[in-house]
Every structure is written in structure tokens, then in C-alpha cells.
Ligand SMILES: Cc1ncc(C[n+]2csc(CCOP(=O)(O)OP(=O)(O)O)c2C)c(N)n1
């Protein structure tokens with residue numbers, strides 16, 4: 001798919017996400033806007049997944065380790081056909097499959113349950129190792145938050161992936177510079193990330209995480225490196241696409257009021273016009 | 278839950294926790310707060326403003342957080358380690374066991390938004406195993422206050438107590454229950470209502486529901502004793518034995534799995550010392566469906582009506 005089309009999809013995903021957060025009265029909207037372009041590129045350009053056979057043994061795997069952005073994954077899975085689009089309106093409602101963190105037992109297309117930070121990467125290492133043991137060619141992708149990289153479990157997995165030479169594993173760090181309560185820089189500044197991953201034996205690439213061309217190239221199989229796991233450090237903006245949420249820590253977990261909702265939707269619709277055919 | 282509760286009468290116990298902690302910290306410069314990017318959710322903003330150097334935010338790293346807490350205690354500090362309860366207890370359980378309990382480090386573990394307070398965020402964020410996990414460790418009192426008064430009293434007690442403890446707090450609003458001059462005593466429950474037909478034992482956000490259930494039973498001409506049992510360990514065995522002998526039936530209610538929590542702790546005493554008909558209400562060994570915290574309690578049979586119905590069944594069983 002062309003980058004132009006991917007941008008149009010991502011814009012639609014943002015609007016649906018915003019709408020569902022507004023309707024549900026909850027959601028981690030900042031981190032969802034931040035990760036939407038990455039998810040769109042993976043699901044609509046890179047990954048081999050089939051909604052008719054969600055457990056196809058040869059499918060590519062994607063783990064959203066920053067599980068609080070579940071809604072961003074739900075809107076993408078709905079667009080792909082894994083779940084009905086209408087179901088998005090049940091987000092957080094009593095007995096919905098779509099709770100605030102993705103559940104692989106209930107929702108087709110979800111690979112493993114996340115929500116507690118620092119779980120996705122170790123599981124992804126296991127997935128990639130299984131593909132190697134099986135002699136299969138499918139790839140494993142995992143998206144983590146940058147604040148999430150403060151969890152020690154990630155660094156244990158980073159060492160294991162290098163030791164196992166998992167060149168079929170791609171870690172994408174959604175590097176928006178914000179965590180729950182403050183900037184990373186004010187909390188536990190783990191930047192710069194690239195030299196650390198390099199030192200741990202990974203191939204590292206830094207990109208603009210909202211530039212479709214750069215994302216698609218960085219996660220493509222052509223840019224992997226034999227014998228080394230790959231880390232893509234995606235420079236992103238929390239709240240991307242909505243001016244008053246952008247790079248604003250207050251919007252980690254917050255619901256727009258009616259006026260804010262209208263304003264945000266207007267901005268996203270204006271952006272959508274740029275992608276109209 | 279169709280209880281006539283005015284939101285203005287409901288209080289978030291986190292506020293009582295932090296205001297008490299701030300008052301204690303003003304008088305005792307050794308008190309420090311340790312957290313995991315949870316300044317907001319632990320309501321530590323005021324503490325940070327007043328004592329910036331004594332707010333130790335390790336980032337999103339709970340195992341490190343508990344280890345750092347133990348080290349601070351070793352260095353003469355009085356750390357209150359605060360985090361969402363599932364991540365504090367689940368993620369750092371071995372640090373709690375080895376660094377805090379086994380080492381007898383003077384660390385106050387404060388589990389915030391415990392139980393199913395995080396409702397729709399789902400089972401990863403529910404902390405309905407923490408009574409069982411921490412209760413299994415020697416030397417760590419497990420305390421779930423029922424309202425803001427008991428919360429404040431327990432925080433003051435914890436600061437005075439030489440040794441670790443686990444305070445299990447919610448964010449779900451609860452009414453005032455205990456008298457304003459309430460003094461917390463470790464391992465001591467409180468009789469909130471007298472009665473002879475059955476005893477309802479509860480703690481945390483279940484206490485006010487148990488009281489409402491007792492009122493419903495009263496309407497049916499039955500009298501229930503209501504025991505508020507904040508301490509799951511040490512358990513108030515004396516009050517349990519007394520309840521068994523006076524009322525011959527015990528119903529426990531908790532925002533926790535029925536495997537290993539308050540009900541189990543009570544049952545251990547009942548089985549050993551005073552067998553009487555008993556039932557444990559709680560989360561029945563499942564990962565909860567999507568719903569708000571209060572709705573989940575209702576769905577798991579712990580609305581006042583649900584509790585009263587279980588009580589009636591139990592009273593029937595007495596014959
Ligand atoms: C183990 C654990 N600790 C704490 C939390 C609470 N929490 C949820 S999101 C979040 C901040 C995450 O920041 P980051 O990884 O940078 O994500 P993003 O900025 O993309 O939202 C925190 C602390 C959690 N979910 N899991």
C-alpha cells in the first residue's frame with residue numbers, strides 16, 4: 001500500500017479512537033494517538049495476518065506491550081476485519097470483550113495479554129525463538145512505550161534476544177518522551193536509547209514515528225540484519241494529530257469534554273481532507 | 278447497587294492516606310515516599326510539593342522500587358512504598374518476600390487502587406490476589422481499611438510500628454463508618470452492629486455493603502452482627518470464635534478472590550476452633566468480565582441484596 005493511503009487509514013483510525021474514548025468516557029488517548037501510525041504501517045503494509053484465520057501458524061506476530069493503548073489496536077483489528085467495526089462502541093461497556101487492555105483469549109488478532117508494562121518483549125522473544133526452532137519465516141513485532149523501557153524485564157529480554165540472534169524480531173519503541181505523570185527526562189531518563197541498544201548487540205535505527213515512508217522502510221524485512229534483533233526507535237508525539245493533546249502529559253489518560261471532542265474531531269477531519277482521493 | 282448513597286458522602290481513602298502521611302512527614306523527617314511513576318494515582322502530588330527531596334520516584338520499575346525501599350529502611354529511613362496494588366504486590370512479590378519480609382525491613386507497602394478499583398481496565402489491573410500473596414509471608418500485617426477514618430488511623434499506626442506491613446487501599450468512594458476518634462489496633466476487629474442470627478465479616482469497600490445488608494436483614498426480622506475486620510493477618514481469632522458461638526453462622530465478604538483471602542483466613546479459624554456453617558463471598562475464582570468496580574461487586578453477589586440473600590441461605594442451613 002502507498003504511504004498516502006496508509007496516512008488516510010491512520011487518520012481514520014485516530015478518528016475512530018477519539019470517538020470511542022469520548023463515548024466510553026475513558027481511554028489512554030495520548031498514547032493511542034502516538035502509536036497509531038506504527039500500528040497502521042504494520043497491519044496494512046508489512047504484516048502477513050488473516051482475519052479469517054487469526055491463528056494461522058505462519059502469521060506474523062504483533063505484541064502491543066504498551067497495552068494501555070488497547071483501543072488503538074482494537075480500531076486497527078476492526079478495520080482489518082478481526083472484529084466487527086460496530087463492536088468498537090462496546091469499548092469498556094459491561095461484558096464487552098474490549099476492556100481497557102487487550103485480551104487474547106477473547107479478541108481474535110491479539111497475541112498475548114498485556115497491561116502490566118514490561119511483559120510484551122520477553123513474550124515476543126519467545127515467539128521469535130519458536131519461529132527459529134520451527135524453521136519458519138514469520139516475523140515478530142513488539143511495540144513498547146518509552147516509559148515502559150524503565151522496566152528491568154525489558155533489558156533481560158534485550159540481552160536474551162541478542163544472545164539468541166533473533167533477526168526475526170523487531171522491537172519498536174514509541175519514543176514520545178512522556179510517561180504517566182511527567183516527562184521521562186524528569187523521572188528516569190533512559191534516553192539516549194540508541195547507544196544502549198547498540199551496546200546490547202542490536203541493530204538500531206532512529207526514525208520519525210509519524211512518517212509513513214520512514215516507518216515502512218525501518219520495519220521492512222530488507223532492513224533487518226543477519227543474526228541481530230532490530231530496534232526501531234520511533235520519535236513520536238503523544239497526542240499526535242490533536243493540537244491541544246500534543247506533547248501534553250495531562251492527556252495520558254483523560255477524556256475530552258464535548259467542546260474538546262468537537263475541536264479534536266475537526267482537526268482530524270481537516271487533516272483527512274488532505275488524503276481525500 | 279440500589280443503596281441510597283449520596284456521592285457527596287463517599288470518600289476516596291487515598292486522600293486520607295496522603296493527608297495523614299504529609300502530617301506525619303512534617304513531624305518526622307525520616308519519612309520518605311517511594312513510587313513508580315505513580316505520583317498522581319498515589320495522590321503524592323502534595324507530598325512532593327512539601328518534601329520534594331523525600332519523594333523518590335524510581336520510574337516504571339516496581340521490583341527496583343521495593344528493593345530501593347528496603348535499602349532506604351536499612352539506611353534509617355521510614356519508607357512508604359506506594360504503587361497500584363497489582364504491580365506492587367504481583368510484580369515485586371519476591372522483593373517483598375526476600376528484601377522486606379525475610380529481612381524484616383521497616384518498609385510500609387501501600388497498595389493503591391487495590392481490589393477491582395480499576396474496573397474496566399480489566400484483570401491485569403485488578404488486585405484480588407494480594408491478601409493471599411502477602412498473607413502467606415511471615416511478619417507482614419495485611420490491613421484493608423474500610424473508610425477514610427480507619428485509613429488515617431492505620432497509616433498512623435504503620436508509621437509507629439517497627440516492621441513491615443501492607444496497607445491495601447481503594448480509590449472507590451466509601452462512606453464514613455468508624456467513629457472519628459477510632460484508634461487502629463493490630464489484629465483487632467470492630468463490632469459495627471450487634472446481632473444474634475448470623476455474623477457478617479467484611480473489610481475494605483465491602484464493610485459498608487455488609488452494613489447495608491444487615492439493615493435489609495433487620496427488615497426481615499433477623500439480626501446480624503457486623504464485624505469490620507481490616508486485618509487479614511494477624512486475624513482476630515477471638516472475635517471469630519465469639520461470633521461462631523453467639524450466632525452459629527458466618528458470612529465473609531471481600532473484594533478479593535475467595536481463594537486465600539479474608540474468607541479463607543476466617544475459615545481457617547472456624548475449622549480449627551469452632552465449626553459452624555459458613556460461606557465466603559468474593560470473586561469466585563475467575564478473571565472478571567468488563568465492568569466498573571461497584572458493578573463487579575454487585576455481579577459477584579455482593580450488593581447489599583446479594584449479601585442479605587446469602588445470609589438468609591446460611592441462616593436456613595443452621596436449621
Ligand atoms: C507494571 C506497571 N506499572 C505501572 C503501570 C501504570 N502505567 C500505565 S501506562 C504508564 C505510563 C507508560 O508510559 P509509556 O510507556 O511511555 O507509554 P505512552 O507514553 O506511550 O503512553 C504507567 C506508569 C502499568 N500499567 N504497569
Ligand SMILES: [Mg+2]
Pocket residue numbers: 145146147174175176177178179
Ligand atoms: Mg511514552
